[in-house]
Every structure is written in C-alpha cells, then in structure tokens.
Amino acid sequence: MPHFECTKCKYKLDKDKAPPLCPYCSEEGTMAPEKSAQDFLNESEL
Numbered sequence: 001m002p003h004f005e006c007t008k009c010k011y012k013l014d015k016d017k018a019p020p021l022c023p024y025c026s027e028e029g030t031m032a033p034e035k036s037a038q039d040f041l042n043e044s045e046l
C-alpha cells in the first residue's frame, strides 16, 4: 500500500490516495508520496 507523508509535519498516512490536506496539521497540499530507499536508488541512476 502506498504511503503518504506530510512535507510539513512529517505525519505518515497509509492510503491509496493522498488526502487534499494533512489530517494532522491541516495544511493543504502537503501530502506527498513517501519515497522508499529503492526510489532513491532509481533516481540516482538517472
């Protein structure tokens, strides 16, 4: 399952879709997909 993390307060959420606002700090548009270690590896190869 995808994980989303608030870029402001680092609150983590297990959801299929990112909510429009963070349920913890209520900031809008901060919920971003949390990157795994493999994602960082993939980006470094580009």
Ligand SMILES: [Zn+2]
Binding pocket: 006, 007, 008, 009, 010, 011, 022, 023, 024, 025, 026, 027, 030
């Ligand atoms: Zn937040």
